[in-house]
Amino acid sequence: MTDKEPAGVATRRAAMRLLDAVLRQGVPLEAALANAAAGLERADDRAFARAIASEVLRRLPDLDALIDAHTAKRLPGDAKARFALRIALVQARALGTPGHAAIATVLPLMDGGPRRLVHGVFGAAMRADARLPDPPSLPKAVEKRWRKAWKQEMVDAARAAIAAPPPVDLSLRDPAATAEWAEKLGGASLAPGHVRLPRGAAVAELPGFADGQWWVQDIAASLPARVLGQGEGRSALDLCAAPGGKTMQLAAAGWKVTATDMSGPRLERLRENLERTGLAADVRQADVMAETPEPIYDAVLLDAPCSATGIFRRHPDVLHRATDRAIAGLAEQQAAMLRQAAGWVKPGGVLVYAVCSLEPAEGEAVADGFAAEREFTRDPIRPEELPEGITAGGAGRVRVLPGTMAGEGGADGFFVARFRKG
Numbered sequence: 254m255t256d257k258e259p260a261g262v263a264t265r266r267a268a269m270r271l272l273d274a275v276l277r278q279g280v281p282l283e284a285a286l287a288n289a290a291a292g293l294e295r296a297d298d299r300a301f302a303r304a305i306a307s308e309v310l311r312r313l314p315d316l317d318a319l320i321d322a323h324t325a326k327r328l329p330g331d332a333k334a335r336f337a338l339r340i341a342l343v344q345a346r347a348l349g350t351p352g353h354a355a356i357a358t359v360l361p362l363m364d365g366g367p368r369r370l371v372h373g374v375f376g377a378a379m380r381a382d383a384r385l386p387d388p389p390s391l392p393k394a395v396e397k398r399w400r401k402a403w404k405q406e407m408v409d410a411a412r413a414a415i416a417a418p419p420p421v422d423l424s425l426r427d428p429a430a431t432a433e434w435a436e437k438l439g440g441a442s443l444a445p446g447h448v449r450l451p452r453g454a455a456v457a458e459l460p461g462f463a464d465g466q467w468w469v470q471d472i473a474a475s476l477p478a479r480v481l482g483q484g485e486g487r488s489a490l491d492l493c494a495a496p497g498g499k500t501m502q503l504a505a506a507g508w509k510v511t512a513t514d515m516s517g518p519r520l521e522r523l524r525e526n527l528e529r530t531g532l533a534a535d536v537r538q539a540d541v542m543a544e545t546p547e548p549i550y551d552a553v554l555l556d557a558p559c560s561a562t563g564i565f566r567r568h569p570d571v572l573h574r575a576t577d578r579a580i581a582g583l584a585e586q587q588a589a590m591l592r593q594a595a596g597w598v599k600p601g602g603v604l605v606y607a608v609c610s611l612e613p614a615e616g617e618a619v620a621d622g623f624a625a626e627r628e629f630t631r632d633p634i635r636p637e638e639l640p641e642g643i644t645a646g647g648a649g650r651v652r653v654l655p656g657t658m659a660g661e662g663g664a665d666g667f668f669v670a671r672f673r674k675g
């Protein structure tokens with residue numbers, strides 16, 4: 254920052270770096286934060302840079318339409334002037350920043366001609382009183398893909414779901430105490446072991462966080478471990494386990510858990526989570542594909558790496574990174590991992606495959622391909638195993654789409670299938 258730079262410019266510069274990382278380099282927003290916000294000392298400035306970038310990603314198609322409606326000559330998608338305009342307009346039209354502050358803090362990021370252009374386009378949009386639509390539009394490619402896979406109704410529900418940040422869900426270490434925790438935290442429970450808090454709840458300050466009575470986990474993300482039921486001392490292998498939401502559920506449900514993941518930093522978070530909650534698991538760093546499948550377990554859970562389009566409400570960057578090609582590559586990786594995971598299952602044991610994706614190529618198609626293998630049969634998930642409002646579809650698999658539990662604040666997109674060996 255130079256001495257003459259107006260206050261707030263560094264925050265917008267960090268927001269611009271974040272958007273560049275997501276949109277031009279395909280990096281997840283969370284992973285880009287440390288670098289992009291390195292120059293910002295204050296936590297609230299870092300949080301604001303993230304909020305600006307997040308809101309731009311939530312409303313990108315509409316911001317671009319607004320920019321295009323006020324420029325004589327179309328700006329390239331990756332032009333710095335377009336990035337600056339997105340940042341200025343999202344503040345003025347969605348984040349409540351006064352127009353003069355929104356533009357004054359982005360102009361220093363531009364030089365010469367583009368600076369005049371940004372000033373001119375912003376001024377024209379403001380004079381025309383141009384607004385962003387609510388609910389926001391999804392990126393065209395995503396709308397097209399989801400309409401084809403799930404029909405227009407799902408696209409409409411997804412647009413409604415991205416309009417506002419979702420509530421905060423907690424999973425409890427002791428499901429028997431659900432009513433007690435719901436009351437103590439001022440939340441509502443939608444299933445045993447679950448409490449839903451209003452959006453924006455400052456979780457680290459709430460009772461029960463420090464002593465590990467609960468952890469943050471969307472209700473949809475709690476399904477894969479729920480459908481494994483009570484462990485009663487039996488063994489479970491949690492593959493791709495970090496940061497450990499499902500490991501903790503399994504340990505709390507009485508499973509003797511082995512948790513593996515290939516990422517050292519993510520396993521560190523898993524260990525911290527176990528320590529905070531006082532739950533136990535044997536934790537190992539391992540690549541699923543490089544391991545020999547032994548010993549064998551009563552249950553194996555594969556929460557596979559995926560496009561993560563199911564978590565678009567909290568992480569709108571996923572919508573801009575999940576290309577058809579990326580999805581196809583991830584689906585192939587999941588199919589290979591599932592075949593590998595099968596080797597760890599005891600005869601008569603259970604295998605659960607899950608992804609937080611809204612792409613049938615990753616959920617249904619991978620499960621169908623696997624079901625064709627002889628030694629496993631489909632093990633349909635029964636209604637009584639699921640929270641009210643979530644249903645199992647064809648072949649007893651669970652597909653959570655936007656619109657599920659809409660009246661209660663919705664749920665992340667998820668797919669869960671269960672198989673039995675032999």
Ligand SMILES: C[S@@+](CC[C@H](N)C(=O)[O-])C[C@H]1O[C@@H](n2cnc3c(N)ncnc32)[C@H](O)[C@@H]1O
Pocket residue numbers: 492493494495496497498499500513514515516519539540541542556557558559
């Ligand atoms: C969807 S996340 C898992 C979330 C976790 N199950 C939970 O509930 O908190 C996918 C995980 O897969 C891990 N991963 C990706 N490829 C892997 C591989 N080949 N072997 C092991 N872990 C892998 C990633 O490090 C990431 O932590």
